[in-house]
Amino acid sequence: MRIAEIEVTRKPRTDAELNRRHLIAVARAAFADEGLDLPMREIARRAGLGIATVHRHFPARTDLVTAALAELVAECRGEMQASLDEPDPWRALSGAVHSFAEHRLHDRGLNQALFGSHPAAAAFAVDRREQASAMEQLVDRARESGAVRPDITAADVRVCLSAIASFRLAHSATHLHRLVELLLIGLAADDRTSPETSARRQAIP
Amino acid sequence: MRIAEIEVTRKPRTDAELNRRHLIAVARAAFADEGLDLPMREIARRAGLGIATVHRHFPARTDLVTAALAELVAECRGEMQASLDEPDPWRALSGAVHSFAEHRLHDRGLNQALFGSHPAAAAFAVDRREQASAMEQLVDRARESGAVRPDITAADVRVCLSAIASFRLAHSATHLHRLVELLLIGLAADDRTSPETSARRQAIP
DNA sequence: ATGGATGTGGAGCAGGTGTTCCGTATCAGG
DNA sequence: CCTGATACGGAACACCTGCTCCACATCCAT
Numbered sequence: 001m002r003i004a005e006i007e008v009t010r011k012p013r014t015d016a017e018l019n020r021r022h023l024i025a026v027a028r029a030a031f032a033d034e035g036l037d038l039p040m041r042e043i044a045r046r047a048g049l050g051i052a053t054v055h056r057h058f059p060a061r062t063d064l065v066t067a068a069l070a071e072l073v074a075e076c077r078g079e080m081q082a083s084l085d086e087p088d089p090w091r092a093l094s095g096a097v098h099s100f101a102e103h104r105l106h107d108r109g110l111n112q113a114l115f116g117s118h119p120a121a122a123a124f125a126v127d128r129r130e131q132a133s134a135m136e137q138l139v140d141r142a143r144e145s146g147a148v149r150p151d152i153t154a155a156d157v158r159v160c161l162s163a164i165a166s167f168r169l170a171h172s173a174t175h176l177h178r179l180v181e182l183l184l185i186g187l188a189a190d191d192r193t194s195p196e197t198s199a200r201r202q203a204i205p
Numbered sequence: 206m207r208i209a210e211i212e213v214t215r216k217p218r219t220d221a222e223l224n225r226r227h228l229i230a231v232a233r234a235a236f237a238d239e240g241l242d243l244p245m246r247e248i249a250r251r252a253g254l255g256i257a258t259v260h261r262h263f264p265a266r267t268d269l270v271t272a273a274l275a276e277l278v279a280e281c282r283g284e285m286q287a288s289l290d291e292p293d294p295w296r297a298l299s300g301a302v303h304s305f306a307e308h309r310l311h312d313r314g315l316n317q318a319l320f321g322s323h324p325a326a327a328a329f330a331v332d333r334r335e336q337a338s339a340m341e342q343l344v345d346r347a348r349e350s351g352a353v354r355p356d357i358t359a360a361d362v363r364v365c366l367s368a369i370a371s372f373r374l375a376h377s378a379t380h381l382h383r384l385v386e387l388l389l390i391g392l393a394a395d396d397r398t399s400p401e402t403s404a405r406r407q408a409i410p
Numbered sequence: 411a412t413g414g415a416t417g418t419g420g421a422g423c424a425g426g427t428g429t430t431c432c433g434t435a436t437c438a439g440g
Numbered sequence: 441c442c443t444g445a446t447a448c449g450g451a452a453c454a455c456c457t458g459c460t461c462c463a464c465a466t467c468c469a470t
Contacts, residue, residue, distance in 0.1 A: 013437060016447060040428065050449035055429065117373070159374065159383050168321065168371040169364065178364050182391030190395070218467060221417055245458065255419040260459060 020057045023047050027068040031109030036065055036118055065113065065120035072110050073127050076103065080134045090147035093138045094184055097157070101164050101180045105173055111165040132158070148187045156187065225262045228252050232273040236314030241270055241323055270318065270325035277315050278332050281308065285339045295352035298343045299389055302362070306369050306385045310378055320370040337363070353392045361392065 012020075026047040030038050040061060044051045058064035079099045086092035104111045113120045114128060121128075136154040143152055160183045169175040217225075231252040235243050245266060249256045263269035284304045291297035309316045318325045319333060326333075341359040348357055365388045374380040 013446060015437065019447085039426080041426095044449095051428090052430080052450070053448055056447070059429085061428065155380075156383055156387065159380050160387065162374050162380075163368045163372050163384055166371045166373040167368050169367050175360075175364050175367075178361060179368055182361065182365065183387055185391040186387030186389075215416095218416060220467070224417085244456080246456095256458095257420075257460080258418055261417070264459085266458065 016057075019047075019049060019053060023049065023054060023057055023064070024067050027064055028072070031065070031068055032107040034108065036109045036112050036120065040064070062120045062123065065109075065118075066123040069110060069113050069120070069124070072103075072107060073114070073124055076100075076110075076114075077127065077130065080131055083138060084134055089138070089141040089145040090188070093142045093147065093157070093187075096135065096138055097160065097164070097184065098180060100161055101176055104164055104167070104170050105176055108171075114165070135161070146189055149189050152187055160187065221262075224252075224254060224258060228254065228259060228262060228269070229272050232269055233277070236270065236273055237312040239313065241314045241317050241325065245269070267325045267328065270314075270323075271328040274315060274318050274325070274329070277308075277312060278319070278329055281315075281319075282332065282335065285336055288343060289339055294343070294346040294350040295393070298347045298352065298362070298392075301340065301343055302365065302369070302389065303385060305366055306381055309369055309372070309375050310381055313376075316370040320367060340366070351394055354394050357392050365392065 023043070027043050030043055030046060040054055041051055043064070044054045047054075054064065058067060080096060083092045083096040083099070086095060100111075112118050114124060114131075132154075135157055139148070139152065139154045139157050142148045143150060163183065164170075164176070164180060167176060167179055228248070232248050235248055235251060245259055246256055248269070249259045252259075259269065263272060285301060288297045288301040288304070291300060305316075317323050319329060319336075320326075337359075340362055344353070344357065344359045344362050347353045348355060368388065369375070369381070369385060372381060372384055374384075
């Protein structure tokens with residue numbers, strides 16, 4: 001009796017645990033490909049499970065979304081840390097923007113949750129604040145070192161990220177990369193454009 | 206009998222015509238404020254009419270959307286013509302981009318129809334082609350006159366417009382204008398780094 | 411004014427969503 | 441094995457959407 005009270009979290013049946021992981025994997029792939037608006041029934045169908053099973057593991061829709069996105073968000077946090085560790089201020093900032101865009105390119109659902117008005121976004125409020133604060137550091141360093149123009153603020157970079165996140169043509173790598181390039185030029189100081197850009201400019205007579 | 210056949214378009218009852226115009230006005234305001242996804246029932250409610258009346262005047266949802274947006278689209282065409290008439294190539298291009306952004310700021314539904322994947326967009330395919338071709342002229346002129354960098358193409362400007370159209374923070378004038386500014390800097394030639402400096406070089410021989 | 415053409419309103423249909431219920435199948439400790 | 445707790449599947453519910461049907465109201469030419 002007392003043991004039962006202490007052991008609140010009972011070990012779940014192994015098949016149930018397998019189904020849970022399988023569901024997260026399927027949902028993660030599906031959300032990445034087609035966004036967060038996929039019906040629960042469709043996730044269940046692709047996982048080869050019943051709809052009730054999905055709701056047993058994830059009572060509400062947002063629970064499934066947050067579970068599917070959790071490790072991706074952690075991954076983002078790692079990349080942001082890498083940018084903070086980069087010694088060159090411009091490479092740090094532009095690298096963070098690029099890796100943000102890259103996620104957007106490969107995972108349609110992620111930024112929908114991180115930046116959109118999606119209900120599931122609430123679960124990642126803490127991560128969003130962390131990322132915003134880290135990005136602020138990157139911008140400050142870049143401004144102080146003269147890598148970006150003196151009037152550039154964290155708000156400007158937030159505008160850039162939001163533009164990248166909401167970009168409708170983001171499935172096209174060409175278009176997305178062009179947008180990132182144009183925005184980075186907009187941020188950079190006149191003598192400190194991105195390496196790719198300066199290379200291209202030199203090639204043009 | 207034969208007269209009835211010839212007179213295919215009969216004059217509608219005056220109250221019906223009034224309701225039709227009222228519906229378009231209500232729908233236009235509603236779509237501008239809250240986007241094109243508003244339910245038909247909500248439009249009917251705001252107009253003080255029954256849902257069946259809405260469907261009599263506009264059999265399908267897209268019919269109402271296109272009717273509500275028709276004069277706005279015509280307005281856009283007029284503004285684009287004004288840009289084509291502007292002698293300064295940079296002012297012409299940046300003006301077109303700015304006025305595009307301004308529409309986005311004041312009408313949430315318009316660019317949703319013009320640039321988004323919304324079903325109603327099909328009705329404005331002709332207008333979109335016209336606008337795209339006009340924009341191409343503006344870009345060509347700007348490139349030839351040296352107002353934008355030599356590698357800038359119409360595709361780049363399309364990327365910019367799409368980014369503006371899909372920008373999620375577009376309800377905030379500050380953020381939207383900042384985005385436009387950053388993008389224009391990304392397009393502009395080095396000696397023309399901000400819209401303000403364009404005043405320096407008014408006339409292009 | 412009046413009667414038939416024209417227009418209206420709201421209930422109802424069809425299709426789609428998230429979520430719940432409950433009989434049945436499956437696992438795991440005895 | 442066998443048996444009870446655990447988990448599953450799919451039908452069903454509640455809600456929302458665009459759209460239709462039809463009895464009733466309104467207009468306007470006669």
